[in-house]
Amino acid sequence: MSAEMLEIIKKRRSIRKFTEEEVSDQNLDEILKAGLLAPSSKNKKPVEFIVVKDRGTIKKLKDCKSMGTIGLDTAPVVIAVIADSETSDVWVEDASIAATMMQLVAENLSLGSVWIQMRCRQSTNGDSEAAVREVLNIPEKYGVSCLLAIGHKAEERAPYKDEDADFNRVHKETY
Numbered sequence: 001m002s003a004e005m006l007e008i009i010k011k012r013r014s015i016r017k018f019t020e021e022e023v024s025d026q027n028l029d030e031i032l033k034a035g036l037l038a039p040s041s042k043n044k045k046p047v048e049f050i051v052v053k054d055r056g057t058i059k060k061l062k063d064c065k066s067m068g069t070i071g072l073d074t075a076p077v078v079i080a081v082i083a084d085s086e087t088s089d090v091w092v093e094d095a096s097i098a099a100t101m102m103q104l105v106a107e108n109l110s111l112g113s114v115w116i117q118m119r120c121r122q123s124t125n126g127d128s129e130a131a132v133r134e135v136l137n138i139p140e141k142y143g144v145s146c147l148l149a150i151g152h153k154a155e156e157r158a159p160y161k162d163e164d165a166d167f168n169r170v171h172k173e174t175y
Contacts, residue, residue: 008108010160015112016071018151022053023077027109031150034105035081038098046087047098050080050136057135061147064123064131071114075149080132082142092119095145102148112153118144 028051035049052058053076061080062072072078081099083091099115106113121128129144138144 012107013157014114017154018074035098040094046084071149116147
C-alpha cells in the first residue's frame with residue numbers, strides 16, 4: 001500500500017459537524033464514482049445511491065433512526081447507500097465496500113463524512129430501513145445499508161497514528 005493511501009486511511013475520521021458550504025458537483029461526482037466503481041461479488045453491481053440535498057428530506061431521514069444521527073443536522077448532502085437484495089445475496093458486503101470507498105475519496109478531497117447505520121436499526125416508529133424506504137420511495141427489494149453525511153468539516157479530529165494499529169488483533173496461520 002502506498003504511503004499516501006495509508007495517510008488517507010489514518011486521516012479519515014467520523015465528522016459529525018459540517019459548515020454551511022455546499023459540496024461541489026465535481027467533488028460529489030468523484031465520491032459517487034468511487035462507489036460506482038467499487039468491487040462487488042461476482043461483479044453484479046447491486047449497489048445504488050440516492051443523493052439528497054433538500055433540508056426537509058434530510059430532516060425526515062434523521063427521524064428514521066432513534067439515535068446516532070447528529071451528522072444529519074448540518075450535512076449539506078446525504079447519500080443513501082442501497083442495494084438490490086434480489087440481485088445479490090451479499091448486498092450488505094457490497095454496499096459496505098462502496099460506502100467505505102466513498103468515505104475515503106471524501107477524505108482525500110478534504111471533506112468530512114460519517115456513516116449513519118440504518119440496516120438493523122430502529123426509529124421511534126419501527127424499522128429504520130423501512131422508514132428510509134418510505135421517505136425516499138425506495139422499492140421493497142432494496143436494502144438500506146447506511147446514510148453517508150458529507151460536507152466541509154466544521155470540526156477536526158486527530159488522525160490515527162501508526163501505534164493505534166493494534167497488531168495483537170492479528171493472528172497468523174490459526175487463531
